[in-house]
Amino acid sequence: MLFLIYTTFITSLSVLIPITYAFINYRNLPRAFKIILAFIIFSAIMNAISNVQARVYHLPTLWIFHIYTPFEFAFLMAFFAEYYSKGIRYIMYGISAAFAVFCLLNTLFIQNANQMDGYARSLDAIILIACSMLFFANNNMDLDSKWADNSSNWIVAGILLYYASSLGMFIFFNMVTKPGIMTSIIWCASATILIIEYVLFAIGFYKCKPQQTTSMSR
């Protein structure tokens, strides 16, 4: 019961923390942060659909992950693309499109809608981890402000923390659909990491100042 309350309600409602901060500070949000806000709202809607489907209608929800993954990837790549020059930005958009095709092929031929899209989510996580590391590698040279004063750092820290910690779970995604105490522990851990990600996003939105986003390679 406690597990149900935690993963269904507390985790789902924690999405309101970054959304609230984003709307309070909306005037100062650059484009990259508005993309993250759109991603959070999209996640919240998909999560709500999944919860209603599972808890109210007792219907399977695994197909939702197949739709969610390419959109999640596209949103986060669009966020990272904002920090690069036009050329690199188009390459990143191209990677997003290619990943969407991969997700579709994965769903059609490898992991159907009745299974978790473990391969797609694992690849998604690996690419996003690489993007986060690249961001920090480039941003480490920025000596205009303290690490904590740069709002983008908080957002990327949230992304890195979530996807790096969840990668293990994504690799064995289909195993965590089986009911059991161990599965519940893993889902609780994943939900906790998601809440931490949202808190880091909220700090990022809170710390956002006008004209904060600057290109690193322009």
Add this chain to the structure above:
Amino acid sequence: MQATTDNIYVQMILGMCGALILVVSFILFSIRNQNRLLRQRQQFQAAEIVHQKDLLGAVIQSQEAERKRIGQDLHDDVGTTLSGLRLLIEMFKPADDKDQQYLNFVKSSKLTIDKIVKDVRHISHNLSPATLGYYGLAAAINEHSDIINQSGKLTVTVINDADAVLESLPLANATALYRVLEELMNNTIKHSGASKADIQFNSTPGKLIIAYKDNGKGLSGSTSQLKKGMGMQNIESRLLNINATCDITTKPGEGFHIQINYPVI
């Protein structure tokens, strides 16, 4: 089979925890590294500012030494020669000493020489006020304001409530403050159209406060815009060199007010 599955779950949890620790450590190291670099750059910048201040101090010092030398030369050489010339004209006895043309010549020559002597004295005083070295900042400012008051262009009132602090000022710092006040009075005469200016010296523990205000036409624009002017930049650099700060308040039609805060050690 069940044991194998459980084993995978445990491995997954361990993997998640391991990755979490790795990421947190990476971020913390990243923060520490960036903050260390930032601190190093700040230290470098601080050292550069100190160096710039030293250079500025040396420039101002040599400028003051040069002014003093020129002032003394003017006062001692030119002033003495002119006095000699005046004496010479006075001593000259023509064949007819009742000649009106001669009398007019002597009178106008003496008047001209007196004017030149007076001007040389003013220039010499402006270049290097001897009073500052002998009697301190308050006396030098009083002397300078007396000269301005005599001109009738402006009435300067000096109120000194910080006698003890002013007496203990090092000569270099007193000279810097004197130059700043001199520049302010010049600005008031040249640009403000003011009839009155007030200078007030006050002291609080560890601080000398100099308030200068005039009743002129004031200035428009922000403080940063005002500080771009050559005169204000001179004031700023002189104050920076003695670790003093200033706050300017001015509006069109409401006069000009500046408060100088000088830290007393």
